[in-house]
Amino acid sequence: MQTHPHIMQCTEDVPCPWGMSKSFASTYAGFFGWEDQSFEVSNIPTPYKRKLEFDLVAKISRGLDDCAKHHAKSCRISNKAPPPSRLLDVGSTSGEVRLVETKLLQTAVQKYNCLSHCWGTQQPLETTRQNYSRHLTSIAWDSIPKTFQDAIQLTRGLGVQFLWIDSLCIIQHDDKDWERESADMCNVYGNSYLTIAATSSPDCHGGLKYWENRELFKMTGFTADKSPVKISLVAQPTKGFIKGDTPLLHRAWALQERIMSPRVVHFLPAGVVLECNGGWLAEFPERQLKSGHVEKTKHHEAISSNSIETKANMWRNLIETYSQSALSFASDKLPAISGLAQQMAKHRAGARYLAGLWSDTLTTDLL
Numbered sequence: 073m074q075t076h077p078h079i080m081q082c083t084e085d086v087p088c089p090w091g092m093s094k095s096f097a098s099t100y101a102g103f104f105g106w107e108d109q110s111f112e113v114s115n116i117p118t119p120y121k122r123k124l125e126f127d128l129v130a131k132i133s134r135g136l137d138d139c140a141k142h143h144a145k146s147c148r149i150s151n152k153a154p155p156p157s158r159l160l161d162v163g164s165t166s167g168e169v170r171l172v173e174t175k176l177l178q179t180a181v182q183k184y185n186c187l188s189h190c191w192g193t194q195q196p197l198e199t200t201r202q203n204y205s206r207h208l209t210s211i212a213w214d215s216i217p218k219t220f221q222d223a224i225q226l227t228r229g230l231g232v233q234f235l236w237i238d239s240l241c242i243i244q245h246d247d248k249d250w251e252r253e254s255a256d257m258c259n260v261y262g263n264s265y266l267t268i269a270a271t272s273s274p275d276c277h278g279g280l281k282y283w284e285n286r287e288l289f290k291m292t293g294f295t296a297d298k299s300p301v302k303i304s305l306v307a308q309p310t311k312g313f314i315k316g317d318t319p320l321l322h323r324a325w326a327l328q329e330r331i332m333s334p335r336v337v338h339f340l341p342a343g344v345v346l347e348c349n350g351g352w353l354a355e356f357p358e359r360q361l362k363s364g365h366v367e368k369t370k371h372h373e374a375i376s377s378n379s380i381e382t383k384a385n386m387w388r389n390l391i392e393t394y395s396q397s398a399l400s401f402a403s404d405k406l407p408a409i410s411g412l413a414q415q416m417a418k419h420r421a422g423a424r425y426l427a428g429l430w431s432d433t434l435t436t437d438l439l
Contacts, residue, residue, distance in 0.1 A: 128344065129226065129229035129230065131344070131355070132226075132230065132337055132344070132346060133229075133230055133231075135337075135346040135353045136230070136265075136266065136335065136346070138353070139335055139346075139348045139350065142350065143348055143349060143350030143351070146348075146349040146350040146372055146376075147334040147335060147348045147349045147350055148334070149183075149263050149264075149265065149334060150262075150263055153259050153262075153263045154174075154259075155174045155180075155181040155184060155234075155263075156174065156184070156236050156241060156253075156256070156259075156260045157173065157174060157175070157241075157252075157253060157256075158171055158172065158173055158174065158199075158236075158241040158242075159171075159172055159174055159181065159184055159234040159235065159236055159241060160172070160211075160224070160234065160235045160236070160237060160240060160241065161233060161234060162224045162227050162228055162232075162233065162234065162235050163228065163233070164228060164231075164233070165228055166228075168210045168211075169210070169211045169213065169216065169224060170207065170208060170209060170210050170211060171199060171204075171207040171208050171211065171240060171241070172208070172234075173208075181234055183232055183234070183264075183265035184232065184233075184234035184235060184236055184264060184265060185223070185226075185227045185230070185232050185234070185235050185236070185264060185265055185266045185267065185268055186235070186236045186237075186260065186261055186264040186266075186267045186268070186329070186333065187219070187220065187223045187235065187236070187237045187238075187267070187268050187270070188267050188268070188269045188270070188320060188326050188329040188330065188333075188336070189219050189223075189237075189269075189270040189273065189275075189276055189320065190270070190273060190274055190275055190276075190319050190320050190323060190326075191239070191275065191276065191400070192274050192275025192276065192277075192278075193275065194275050194276065194277060195239075196217055196219075196220070196239045196275075196276035197211075197215060197216060197217055197220065197239060197240065197276070198239045198240070198244040198245075199239070199240045199241070199242070199243055199244060200243060200244050200245055200246075201243060201245075201246060204243065207240070211240070217276040217277050218276070218277050218278065218279040219270045219273050219275075219276045219277065219278055219279050219280065220237060220240075220276060221279075222270075222279050222280040223235060223237070223268045223270070223280065226268055226280070227268070230266070232265060232266075236260060236264065239276075241253070242254065254407050254410075255407075255410065257328065257329070257332070257410070257411035258332055258410075258411040258412075258414035258415050261328070261329050261332040261333045261411065262332045262333070262334070262411075262415065264333055264334070265334075265335070266333075266335045266336070266337060267329060267330070267333035267335065267336045267337070268280070268336075268337055268339075269320060269326075269329075269330065269336050269337065269338045269339065270320060270339060271318050271319075271320045271321060271338040271339055271340055272317055272318060272319070272320070272339060272340050272341055273319070273320070273339075274319045280339040317340065317341045318340065321365055322396075322397055322398055323397055323398055323399075324394055324397035324398060324399045324404070324405075324408045324409070325399075325404070325408045326397075327366070327390070327393060327394055327397055327408075327409075327412075328408065328409055328411045328412045329411075330368070331366060331368060331371055331390070331412060331415075332411050332412065332415055334348060334349055335347070335348040335349075336348070336368070343355035347368050347369075348368065349368055349369060349371075349372040350369060350372075351369055352368075352369075365393070366389060366390060366393050370386070371386055371390075374386035375415065375416060375419045376419065380420070380432060380433065381433075383416065383419060383420060384430065384432075384433040384436065384437070387416060387430065388437070390409075390412060391409075391428060394408075394409055406427060406428070409428070413425045416430075420432065
């Protein structure tokens with residue numbers, strides 16, 4: 073039995089749970105046409121002792137619990153920072169979704185999630201001055217695009233009441249509101265509980281890829297000690313990470329959203345990846361994020377370092393990656409990285425930010 077914190081794989085040497093042999097499993101693999109795929113049995117905190125069930129929300133929740141337990145310092149959220157000006161109240165399990173002004177809430181916001189997504193060529197659902205009062209009352213479910221709906225359902229599943237989505241929580245086509253709210257992205261993402269990244273969706277209608285149709289075969293039975301078992305077999309994807317699979321990773325705004333967030337869950341064609349400032353956890357371990365992107369752990373270590381040169385090198389790495397990322401509007405070039413500049417400024421006392429450069433390393437930055 074090969075084990076991973078949240079994955080167990082059947083092998084020839086050791087039989088699968090409750091006597092399910094690999095040959096038995098392979099029979100069903102042949103039926104479904106994926107004989108050459110390895111078999112993954114998900115969500116196993118303690119093999120043979122606890123109920124096995126394929127539950128993606130439970131898996132993500134467990135990963136978040138592990139992060140809270142082991143990365144209390146690196147992934148800490150400030151309790152003193154105020155919440156975003158507006159949030160979506162998504163309720164508990166169902167019901168109305170509505171926009172709320174956090175300063176008017178009777179109880180303080182304990183935690184909220186954020187959504188990072190591609191706008192694409194089709195404009196997402198927006199909050200404007202014209203529909204603002206209506207959104208404060210209710211936002212019709214049928215009017216909410218698929219990616220937003222999936223993020224709302226995941227947020228509810230994780231027991232979080234509030235969700236921040238840019239197009240709904242910033243008043244669109246209002247320059248003053250956009251300038252005020254976009255300047256606070258460092259706090260909005262930096263103090264979120266979890267950022268849900270629609271990494272494989274080209275627009276707001278694509279949904280969270282790999283969210284649906286994941287389960288290929290279910291079984292129920294008992295372990296050797298007669299404990300009830302539910303098992304779902306999932307074919308490990310053969311598809312790797314190519315640029316077309318992850319459009320969000322090539323957007324400029326999304327870079328700072330990902331780096332500033334303490335925790336991010338990516339929905340990818342090759343599985344789900346949870347990354348945080350302290351590490352990462354992939355549904356299929358060999359299918360982590362493609363190399364070439366700024367690593368959250370290395371970024372956090374760099375800005376926490378006492379070395380100015382280490383911080384300067386990380387900033388240059390960010391700028392190089394950012395310069396290769398796409399922007400819909402040229403006017404967003406500085407605003408889309410201002411959150412990262414604010415984050416870096418907290419760790420570079422006395423240094424002044426000069427439109428992409430830093431006063432304490434200005435000479436080398438210009439080379």
